[in-house]
Amino acid sequence: MAVHIINFNQSPNACAQINGSMTYPEIRGIVRFYQTRSGVLVAVEVTGLPCDDGPCGANVFGFHIHEGAVCAGNATDPFADTGGHYNPRNCLHPDHAGDLPPLFGNQGFAFMTVFTNRFFVDEIVGKTVVIHRHRDDFTTQPSGDSGPKIACGQIYKNITSCCR
Template sequence: MAKAYAAIKGGPLAPNINGGVYFMDVPGGTHVCVMVNGLPSYKPATANSQPIGPHGFHIHEFGNCTVGDPKDPFKAVGNHWNPTKQPHGNHAGDFPVLFSNAGTSMMCFFTNKFKVRDIIGKSVVIHENPDDYRTQPAGNSGKKLACGVIREM
């Protein structure tokens, strides 16, 4: 049974984020579990700003969590991972949003869109804003707060 893990670390916009994402092959797909701490608290949208949280959560194309521009970090991860060229909301890398509960989020879910071998070397990213699952190509989920490279266990 294949397993993988991504150690999540916050970047300059949310340096307190840390945690991990586990991936495990199961019949018909992959079981995914995330546990992170240090997430920013929810702030509703205003006329001039997007909300902060719930947080978009995705697999991105490349396993490069280099910060780069501290005001717009982690650009080297590329786009959402989308091997079957689906419209947004149905990308293989589209995950449920993360809710911050006093900075912590824990969640497990099943996906039939990939097996562990398909995602080794890609990255997991936590975004500032909730994913709307319809805006193309990336769901209007805002800046990247944290990143981790997926590695085989």
């Protein structure tokens, strides 16, 4: 199997600009998606995440691709229109195509890269990425009991819409 090197100086194939809900307006970030022959490299950088106090503060956040196309909702769930996790093969959680590793907050900042072959970039364009307030337990159906949605971004193929 050949190794496919990603050049981070190249433009991503798609991206999403993350914005926090009205309760978490300080959350900002970007998610970049790089298509390779073997899968997709996802690179996430987020600031303004809430910080739990104490030496054992959780500071771990669920992170998923959702099936909905817009970061909108209602008073109870500001991102209700994102729907459920992206799951085109009807798998159980955590085997949805949109299930990604959690974000580990470090004084409000998180950076994560992951390589996945669960989807192609073209499949997720127009969908959303969501950050949840709590960590994903990777067990509870259908979404890992990761709590309320605190930030969201729409995935764009036109990278000038959100990132360079």
